Amino acid sequence: MKEQKAxxxxxxxxxxxxxxxxxxxxxxxxVLIMSEELNRRGYHYAQYKGEGCTGCANCYxxxxxxxxxxxxxxxxxxx
Amino acid sequence: MEEKVIKKPxxxxxxxxxxxxxxxxxxxxxxxCGHGIIHKLIAEAIDELDIQKRSVVISxxxxxxxxxxxxDCGNLQVAHGRAPAVGTGLSRAEGNAVVISYQGDGxxxxxxxxETIQTANRGEKMAVIFVNNTxxxxxxxxxxxxxxxxxxxxxxxxxRDPRFAGYPLHICELLNTLEGPVFIERVSVSDISHxxxxxxxxxxxxxxxxxxxxxxxxxxxxxxxxxxxxxxEQSAKFVNEEMEKEFPLGNFRDLTNxxxxxxxxxxxxxxxxxxxxYKIDSSASPDAVEDPxxxxxxxxxxxxxxxxVLSMGLIxxxxxxxxxRFTSWYPSYGPEQRGGTSNCSVVISGEAIGSPVVxxxxxxxxxxxxxxxxxxxDVKKGGLILYDSTxxxxxxxxxxxxxxxxxxxxxxxxxxEKAANTVMLGVLMHLGVTRLSMENYVAAIEETFKEKEKLxxxxxxxxxxxxxxxxxxx
Numbered sequence: 412m413k414e415q416k417a418x419x420x421x422x423x424x425x426x427x428x429x430x431x432x433x434x435x436x437x438x439x440x441x442v443l444i445m446s447e448e449l450n451r452r453g454y455h456y457a458q459y460k461g462e463g464c465t466g467c468a469n470c471y472x473x474x475x476x477x478x479x480x481x482x483x484x485x486x487x488x489x490x
Numbered sequence: 491m492e493e494k495v496i497k498k499p500x501x502x503x504x505x506x507x508x509x510x511x512x513x514x515x516x517x518x519x520x521x522x523c524g525h526g527i528i529h530k531l532i533a534e535a536i537d538e539l540d541i542q543k544r545s546v547v548i549s550x551x552x553x554x555x556x557x558x559x560x561x562d563c564g565n566l567q568v569a570h571g572r573a574p575a576v577g578t579g580l581s582r583a584e585g586n587a588v589v590i591s592y593q594g595d596g597x598x599x600x601x602x603x604x605e606t607i608q609t610a611n612r613g614e615k616m617a618v619i620f621v622n623n624t625x626x627x628x629x630x631x632x633x634x635x636x637x638x639x640x641x642x643x644x645x646x647x648x649x650r651d652p653r654f655a656g657y658p659l660h661i662c663e664l665l666n667t668l669e670g671p672v673f674i675e676r677v678s679v680s681d682i683s684h685x686x687x688x689x690x691x692x693x694x695x696x697x698x699x700x701x702x703x704x705x706x707x708x709x710x711x712x713x714x715x716x717x718x719x720x721x722x723e724q725s726a727k728f729v730n731e732e733m734e735k736e737f738p739l740g741n742f743r744d745l746t747n748x749x750x751x752x753x754x755x756x757x758x759x760x761x762x763x764x765x766x767x768y769k770i771d772s773s774a775s776p777d778a779v780e781d782p783x784x785x786x787x788x789x790x791x792x793x794x795x796x797x798x799v800l801s802m803g804l805i806x807x808x809x810x811x812x813x814x815r816f817t818s819w820y821p822s823y824g825p826e827q828r829g830g831t832s833n834c835s836v837v838i839s840g841e842a843i844g845s846p847v848v849x850x851x852x853x854x855x856x857x858x859x860x861x862x863x864x865x866x867x868d869v870k871k872g873g874l875i876l877y878d879s880t881x882x883x884x885x886x887x888x889x890x891x892x893x894x895x896x897x898x899x900x901x902x903x904x905x906x907e908k909a910a911n912t913v914m915l916g917v918l919m920h921l922g923v924t925r926l927s928m929e930n931y932v933a934a935i936e937e938t939f940k941e942k943e944k945l946x947x948x949x950x951x952x953x954x955x956x957x958x959x960x961x962x963x964x
Contacts, residue, residue, distance in 0.1 A: 417491050427515050431522030431715070432722040437682040452513060454521070468496040469682040472689075475526030477533075477560065478504075478515045481497035488492075 417485035419466025421459050427479040428456035434470035434480060443470060499533035501542045502560050509559040518556055522722050524712025525554050527679045528621060528688070532590060533561060535693040539700050545588045546580060548573045552594035553627045571602020574609035574618070581615040585755035588699040589616035596626040599635040599659050606661070613670030613704040615752055617695040620661060620707065623714040624733060631717030635659040638736050643717075658736050662709050666742045671705045672698050672749050674742040678711040680729035684739075694746070702751040711737060771937075778816040784840030787924050788848045790865050792833035793857025793878075795823060798911035801938065802855065803834035805915060808934035809926045810838035818846035831860055838924060853923055855914050856881065857897075866890075874923055876914055893917070893964065900955050909952040916956020921964070928957075 421434075421443070428450060434457050435443045442463040450456045457470075457480075466484035474480045498504075505514050519525050536545050546564035549557035550573055558565035564587070568576045573591040581589045598606050598620050609616070625643050626632040632645040636658050640649040650658075662676045673695055677688035688710055695706035711733045713725035720728060765775065789806060793799040800821050810817035816839045823832035835848035854869050856862040856877040862884055869875055871889040879896040886892030897913040904913075912935070918924060919931050932950055939945040 417493075424515070427513075429516070429521035433522055433726075436722050436726065452516075466496075471496050472530070472685050473527065473682050475519060475521070475523045476516060477498045477502050477526060477530050481495050484494045484496070486492045486494055 418462065419464045419482060419484040421464055421470055422481045422483060423457055423459060424479050425450050425456050426452065427476050428454060429476065429479075430455040430457070431475065432457075433473045433475065437469040437473040439467060439469065440465060499530060499537045501533035501536040501545070501562050502529065503562050506559045509556065517560065519553065520714075520716040522713060522715040522725060523553070524621065524623060524679050524710070524714070525557075527685060528619065528692075528710055528712065529557065529560055531679075531685070531689045531692045532592070532619060532696070534689070535696045536561075536563060536588075538693065539696055541588045541696065541700050544586055544700075545590060546584075548577055548580075548589065548591045550591075550593040550597040551628075552597050554592055554594060554621065555628070557592050571597050571600070571605060573597070574602065574605040574614070574616070577616045578609055578612070578614045582755055583757050585702075585757065588696065589614075590696070590699070591616050591618045593618065593620055594627065595620070595622045595624065595634045595636040595661075596629075596632075599661055603635075603659075607665070607668070610665045610705050610707065611668045611670045613672070613752070615699060615702055615704055617692075617699050617706045618708070619692065619695070620709045621712050622661075622709055622733075622737065623712045623717075624658075625714060625717055627714050627717055631714070636661075636737075638732055641732070660737065662707065662737075662742050665707055671707055671743060672703050672745050673706040673708075675707075675744075676709040676711070676737060676739050676742070678729055678734065678739055680711065680713060680726045684730075687739075691741075694744075698746055702754055703746065703749045704752055709737070711739070775811050776814050778811075779814045781815075781840035784815065784925065786837055786839035786841075786843070787853065788851045789836040789838075789853040789855070789924070790833060790848050790851040790868070791836065791855045792831065792861030792865055795830045795832045797857045798908060799832050799857060800834050802911035802915060803836045805912070805931070805934045805938050806836050806918075806924070807838070808937050809924070809930040810836070812930045812933045812937075813838075813926050815839060815926075816841060816843050818843045820846035820848075831858070833861060833865070838926070853918070855918070857910070857914075859884075866892075874921065876917055878910065878914070895956075895959070897956065900959055901952055904952055904955055905948065909949055912949045912952040913956035913959070916953040916958075917960040917964075918956075919953065920957040920960035 440463045442460045443457050446456045446458050468482045471480050471482050517526050547561045549567040551570035577589045577591045624636050625634045633643045637650045642649050675691045677691045678684040691708045695708045698706040711729050715725040791803045807817045807819035818837045820835040824830035837843050852873050854875045859881045869890050875892040897910040898907050900913045901907045901909040935949045
């Protein structure tokens with residue numbers, strides 16, 4: 412069976428996001444969008460479209476909240 | 491599958507428990523603020539350089555006043571603009587510490603400018619991270635020394651006019667006229683490409699500290715979208731286009747390779763070395779002994795400056811030391827050498843003392859009326875007030891014993907009214923409320939007047955005169 416191709420992805424902590432929009436502006440692939448809904452603290456929050464992340468971590472570095480975004484990058488094993 | 495995760499550095503807490511409240515994992519900063527970005531860069535550099543155990547971050551006054559909520563390393567929070575002074579003390583007392591002074595433009599460029607210049611000029615071992623957002627953020631966006639010409643703030647609503655408010659202060663350029671600094675650079679965290687450059691500069695400043703080479707200064711142009719009423723894109727544009735025009739980015743100096751590490755001072759805080767430093771005979775300050783049975787005795791002594799109020803407290807405190815109690819003496823006085831009022835708090839305890847300040851006292855000794863009126867109501871029920879007869883009549887609060895002592899008169903008859911304070915102590919000693927022995931008091935007087943031998947026996951006699959008066963009259 413063919414293994415599903417692993418891609419990097421951002422993990423957004425919805426509750427800590429204050430919706431400033433910096434990550435959306437910083438994303439070179441435009442794979443982040445602002446939510447329509449509010450989070451429990453009353454902010455719109457950044458969302459990942461679900462594909463297209465290259466793991467550049469721009470969103471992590473530009474985010475003012477230390478705990479709001481992490482970027483997961485799969486390590487490719489050599490065959 | 492194995493993966494690499496880019497996330498919060500280890501040198502920041504996993505949860506901000508010092509902040510607490512409903513959102514203990516979010517910072518207290520506004521959406522889009524530059525501080526959180528810069529905090530991460532500093533913590534990342536601390537991780538990479540493996541200096542977490544040596545690092546002390548100094549939180550300023552300003553929005554970053556609570557920086558110690560976030561950094562998992564040593565932390566200090568200091569008065570407005572005083573980070574360079576405190577940082578100097580820290581880096582000299584703890585030679586191995588990596589001192590990171592985190593300051594805003596209101597803090598550093600205004601009230602703290604003198605300290606900043608002096609500290610940079612001395613080339614102290616510290617990294618200064620100077621966050622410039624062109625205004626006072628915490629207080630609501632007032633004009634700062636760094637406000638741009640024409641920029642509108644709440645205190646220059648029509649824009650900064652140099653004819654009235656002068657010109658933006660260029661701190662990097664100013665410090666670059668000094669010999670002291672090792673490294674000076676101006677960076678920005680407006681957008682991602684700038685953030686990556688800022689990361690390198692901050693790491694470099696901390697690397698210089700790791701190697702103990704001296705003063706490193708990084709100015710960071712940062713967005714303040716809340717006060718400047720901008721969104722993320724506008725705030726990045728403002729920093730890139732408006733701020734950078736006034737404050738050009740770049741490295742002003744990098745002498746990392748030219749400068750040798752500064753001498754690494756090792757401080758010795760042992761009791762012997764401190765006694766030695768202050769020329770204290772070790773027998774006069776024996777180590778206190780834990781004794782939970784001995785509940786704290788809180789004494790307030792107050793009067794005019796010159797009445798021997800502070801030295802009375804000192805003798806009492808020394809008697810406490812002599813009895814191997816935990817003891818503190820805490821003076822409070824006005825600027826006058828003579829005539830102003832002064833007071834001191836003395837705590838004598840069987841256990842380590844948390845605070846040397848006495849708010850509610852067991853004993854009040856008052857040498858004048860104003861002090862008596864001020865402090866009498868703070869005496870605990872069942873407490874004791876001793877006041878000098880020169881005060882006149884005084885009605886004690888309920889459940890407090892107040893004794894009118896002719897201390898000045900007894901001292902005058904004994905040879906000098908200056909010794910009224912010692913007479914008071916004699917009365918206190920006789921009443922036994924401090925639970926210290928006569929031997930303790932006598933030894934304390936000897937220690938206090940050891941430079942003026944004639945006064946030792948005189949004061950010991952006055953102590954006894956006070957005790958004699960108490961025995962005969964109370």
